[in-house]
Amino acid sequence: MSRLLGKAALGALTAAVLAGFSAASLPAGAQEQPKAVIELYTSQGCSSCPPADRLLKKLAKRNDIIALTLPVDYWDYLGWKDTLASPVFSARQRAYAKTRGDGQVYTPQAVIDGTYHVVGSQASSIEQAISRAKEKLKNARIPLSVETRGDTLIITVGAAPSNTRVKPATIWLALVKKSIPVKISRGENRGKIITYHQVVRNLTPVGQWTGQKVTIRLQKRHLQSKETDGCTVLLQQDTAGPILAAVEIKNW
Numbered sequence: 001m002s003r004l005l006g007k008a009a010l011g012a013l014t015a016a017v018l019a020g021f022s023a024a025s026l027p028a029g030a031q032e033q034p035k036a037v038i039e040l041y042t043s044q045g046c047s048s049c050p051p052a053d054r055l056l057k058k059l060a061k062r063n064d065i066i067a068l069t070l071p072v073d074y075w076d077y078l079g080w081k082d083t084l085a086s087p088v089f090s091a092r093q094r095a096y097a098k099t100r101g102d103g104q105v106y107t108p109q110a111v112i113d114g115t116y117h118v119v120g121s122q123a124s125s126i127e128q129a130i131s132r133a134k135e136k137l138k139n140a141r142i143p144l145s146v147e148t149r150g151d152t153l154i155i156t157v158g159a160a161p162s163n164t165r166v167k168p169a170t171i172w173l174a175l176v177k178k179s180i181p182v183k184i185s186r187g188e189n190r191g192k193i194i195t196y197h198q199v200v201r202n203l204t205p206v207g208q209w210t211g212q213k214v215t216i217r218l219q220k221r222h223l224q225s226k227e228t229d230g231c232t233v234l235l236q237q238d239t240a241g242p243i244l245a246a247v248e249i250k251n252w
Contacts, residue, residue, distance in 0.1 A: 034141050036130045037066045037234065037246045040120045041093045041109040042196070044082040045075035047188035052108030052120030057179075057197040059126070066232055066248050068174060069199045072107060080187030084180060084199055092203070095240035113137060114236055114243040137242055142169075142209075144245035146233050148220065148252075155216040155233050157209050157245070166211035169244060172234040173218070175202040177227055178250070201227045209235060224252050 040056045042049045053069070060067035072093060073085035096117065097105045108120030113133035118125035143158030155173075160166045181195045207216045223231065230252055235245040 034134075034137075035064055035066045035246060036133065037068070037113050037243050038126065038130075039068050039070055039111045041070055041072050041089065041107055041111070042120065043072050043075045043085065043107045044182060044184050044189060044194065045078045045080045045187045046107040048121070049108045050189065050192070050194055052110070053194060053196055055121055055123055055126075057195075060198045065130075066246050067198045068176065068232060069196050070203075071196070071199070075107065078187050080184060080190070083182055084196060084201075086203075088203055089200070092240065099238070099240045114241055133242075137244070140242065140244055142235055142244045144233065144235055144247050146231075146247045146249055148249070151220050153218040153220050153223065153231070153249075155206070155218070157207075157214050157235055159213040160211040164211075167237050167241075169209040169235050169237050169241075170205050170239050171207040171209055171214075171216065172236060173202075173204050173206045173223075174200045174232040174234065175223060175225075175228040176230055176232055176248070176250075177201055178229045200232075205239070220252065228252075 038056070038059055040052055042053055056067050056069060059065050070089035070092065071082050071085040072090040073082055073087055074090050076082055076085070093105055093109065096111055096114070097103050100117070104117060109117055110120035110126055110129070111117050112126065112129040115133045115136060116129040118129050142160060145156045147154050155171065157171060177199045179195050179197050180199050181193055183193045184190055206218065207214065230249045232246060232248040234243055236243050
């Protein structure tokens with residue numbers, strides 16, 4: 001049974017922009033084909049979550065999916081403090097619920113392309129949501145490319161098609177660790193060792209897009225650490241709307 005929170009007011013998302021940011025206008029590199037983005041909201045203190053965590057591992061291997069794990073902290077009071085959780089992720093999950101207007105915040109919850117949510121352990125429901133989101137966003141996709149040149153990570157967002165009504169979008173940078181095993185000694189999962197996959201260790205807005213082509217340069221040395229293997233870039237309407245584009249670099 002999935003854990004469920006009642007409707008709650010959205011707390012402000014707080015994240016500092018990473019050092020080494022600058023904007024420019026450079027030619028885009030090779031464009032990625034649109035991929036479905038699956039954000040799994042999970043918790044080490046949730047007994048319903050391990051099946052969803054295992055499913056995400058399988059989904060992350062697919063070429064048509066970008067999978068992300070975002071551990072939340074609101075079940076910490078049950079006896080085990082989630083060692084990977086961030087209040088930023090909990091706030092993001094609530095922001096989605098507010099944007100959708102349904103107030104649904106629970107674990108394990110999978111949010112697909114920033115539009116639909118389903119129980120994160122239900123593979124068939126995820127597939128259906130991927131198809132629905134693909135159809136809904138087919139005319140809203142924006143070109144996005146990410147490449148590295150020496151110590152520089154270059155993010156290029158293309159211009160919106162002419163005669164298109166544009167809503168401002170946030171350019172998010174997620175720093176990701178491929179897998180993290182955790183030994184849980186208290187709470188609902190006590191005695192288990194659970195491995196989490198494609199774990200977001202930091203999620204930061206690094207720019208805004210208003211319909212014009214923009215390129216962002218970040219210094220890799222400010223991003224790389226032993227806690228990260230690569231990164232994912234998301235272009236998202238507002239801060240918790242539909243995801244218009246996404247690209248990942250799995251290995252620095």
